[in-house]
Amino acid sequence: APLKIVIVGSVAAGTSAAAKARRNTETARITVYERDHDISYSGCGLPYFVGGEVADIDDLTPRDPAWFKARYDVDVRTGHEVVAVDTAARTVTVRDLATGRTFVDTYDELVLATGVRAVVPPIPGAGSTGVFSVRTPTDARAIRAWIEDSESRGRPVRHAVVVGAGYIGLEMTEQLTARGLAVTVVEAADHTMPRMDADMSARVDAEVRRHVRERGGDLLLSTKVTGITADDGGVTGVGVAREQAAEHLDAELVIVSVGVRPHVNLAEQAGVELGPTGAIAVDRRMRTNVEHVWAVGDVAESFHVITGEPVWVPLGSTANKMGRIAGDAMTGGPLEHRGILGTSIVRVFDLGVAQTGFTETQARAAGYDVEVLHNIKPDRPEYLGGTPLVIKAVADRATGRLLGAQAIGASGADKRIDVLATAITYGADVADLFHLDLAYSPTYATTKDPVHYTGMALT
C-alpha cells in the first residue's frame, strides 16, 4: 500500500512537510488536518495588514486547499481538529468542527505541526471585547474591523494599549501608530525587546518613545498591567502599576503580546516527550521519541548551533526548514537539521533591529568568559546617506570564537546580521571577520565594512 502521511497543522511547518514529501514521492497519500480555516499563511505579515501597509488579507493567504490539491495532490482538510492520537494503532481521531462528527483515520507517518498559542495573562478583564492577540488572519481581520467600525459603534478607537514589547508588540505599535492611534506600550521588563541586551535595546526604547509620543502615546517600562476595564461597548482602559503607583490608561483597543506557548496537548496525550524548553523534543531528522511520530515548526525544539543544547525560538524561518527536513526524512531523503542561532530581525519605525546567536547576557549565563565588541559606523559613506549602524558582538575570550551579534540601524542591519550569522555558523573567530571579502561600493557599504570593524576590535 502507498505510504500514508497525516499532518496536523497547516501553516508554515505542516505545509512545508507536505510539499517536500510530495516532491520526493509521487505515490504517498498525504492528508493535512487544520482546525482553523486559513492555511499556509504568512503570520509574519499580519501586523502590516492591520496597519494597512498590506491592503488585502488575501495577499497573506495566497494558497487554499484547492491549490494544494492541484499543485501537490495533498488533501488539506480545514475545520478539522485532531483530538486524539493512538500511536499503537497508528490512528488519529478527527473532529469535523462544522458537523461535530468524529471519525478515525490511519497513518504510517504522523507529523505534529500544531504550532503555538498566544499566552493570555491572568488579569481581570483580559477576555473583554476589544482585547486581542495577534496570531491568525482571523485575529488580524478582527482587529482591523474593530478599528474601522468603531466610529459607527459610537466609540471611535483613538487610544490603544499594547501589552508586551517583544517584536510582535513593537510591530503592532508601529502599525497602529501609523494608523494615527495614540499607542501606549506597557512592558514589565526594564527594556523593550526582552531577548536583546538592555544596552542595545535602549536605542529601540528611544525610537519607540519618540514615535508614540508624537501621537500622544507612551512607552512604560517596568510596568505591570493590573486589569482591563470594559463596559457594554467594549474595552475602556487598562490599569497599570509602576513604581508602586497605580495608573489608568484610556484604551478602546488592547493588544496582548506577552509570548506564546507550544500546542503540546496532543503530543502529551500521545506519550510524545517534551524537552527541557517545554516544546516537543526531536532529533536532527525531526523524529520524536515515539516511532512514526514527527514534530516540526513552533511546537518543536531546536538545538543551538554553537552548544548543541536544546533551544526553543519559535520563528517562521525555522518552521519552514523543519517542515522540509521532516518531509524529506520520512520519504527516505538525507536532510538533517543543523540547528539554529535564533537569527531574527524586526523593523521598529525607522530602525532595523537584528540579532543572531548569544547576547552578552545569554553568553554569560551559559558560562562563557565573554569578550564584548562594540562599534558604531556608518553603513555607507555619509556623502551617500549613510546612517549609524551599531553592532555589538560577543566572543568567547578563551578561543576568540564569535558567539553572537546584535545590529541596530536605519539601514544595513539586515545584511550585516546575515553575514555575522553565516560566519558564526561556520565557526569564525573575531579576527576572521576582518578577512571576509565583502562587497563594496559607496552606494552600499564603506571600504572597510562595519563587519570588518567588528573583526578589527581585538587587534
Ligand code: FAD
Ligand atoms: P503555526 O503557525 O502556529 O500553525 C499551527 C497550526 O496548527 C495552526 O493553524 C493551528 O490551528 C493548527 N492546529 C493546532 N492544533 C491542532 C489540532 N489538534 N488539529 C488541527 N489543527 C491544529 N517569524 C519569523 O521568522 N519572522 C517574522 O517576522 C515573524 N513575524 C511574526 C509576526 C506575527 C504577528 C506572528 C503571529 C508570528 C510571526 N512569526 C515570525 C512567527 C511565525 O509566524 C511562526 O513561526 C510560524 O507561523 C510557525 O509555523 P507553524 O506551522 O510551526 O505553527
